[in-house]
Amino acid sequence: MNKKLAAAFSGGAVLMLVLSGCGGDDGDKKADAWAKKVCDQWQPELKKIETANAEIKRVATESSKPDEVQKTDSAAFATMSESYKTMGTALQQAGVPPVKDGQTTQAAAVKGFEETSKGYFDLKTQMDALDVNDQTKFAEGLKTLAGGLENATKGGKDALTQLNAGGLDKAMNGQKGCQVTVPSASPK
Structure with a gap:
């Protein structure tokens, strides 16, 4: 059974970022320990992202007034920006992952989360x-903001791709903190 690490990217559109793999095997204990450090710190951030996305979806599907949409979306983008920044910091604080090219994998993933954090900050400013x-x-x-979502979320997608390519998918999927599934939503 595949376990999903879902990071909600917003604007009413939820992108599922999946770390594929089965997780939970007794393979590399060092990778599991590293993944636990990361996922334990990610869990609260993933929940914040999920909640922020739900708020954006709520105001997009109700007959909300522009000022409510602006206030809600701006707050959600700020939350997401901070959460992705925190997720990148958690990767850095966990140390180099115990996989081949671990330092390169870590640096690329941290950079991706930093880019997504900046992308959401930029969306907040525009909102x-x-x-x-x-x-x-x-x-x-x-409409312009919705068009910028793909750009804002690219770094986070690249970060997860980098972690997968680095061989950390199974270790991370085995951690409860990385097992957040966000339902998909239709775009605004």
Whole structure:
């Protein structure tokens, strides 16, 4: 059975990032110990991301006023930015993973989470700048933001791909802290 590490990327669109593998085998105890350090620190951040995404989805599916959408989305983007920054820091603090090219794997994954953190911060800044008093301009601004989501989330996807390629997928999937599944949502 595959276990999923889902990181919610928002704007009403949830991207599933999956660390494929079965996890839970008694393979490399060092990799499992490393993964536990990371996943234990990731768990609260993944929950924050999931909650932030749910809030974005809520205001996107209700007849919310532009100022409520702006306030909710801005707060959610800020939360996600901070969470991805924290996830990158957790990777760094866990030390070099005990896999071939561990230092390269770690550095690339940390960089990816930092890029996603910055991407969400940029989305927050853009959301804050939207004119809530002009419905047409606000709607156009939301479309532009939605178009920027792929760019904002690329680093996080690359980070997880790097961890998979580094051979850490099974160790991470075996950790309860990395087993968060976020339901998929339809775009705004």
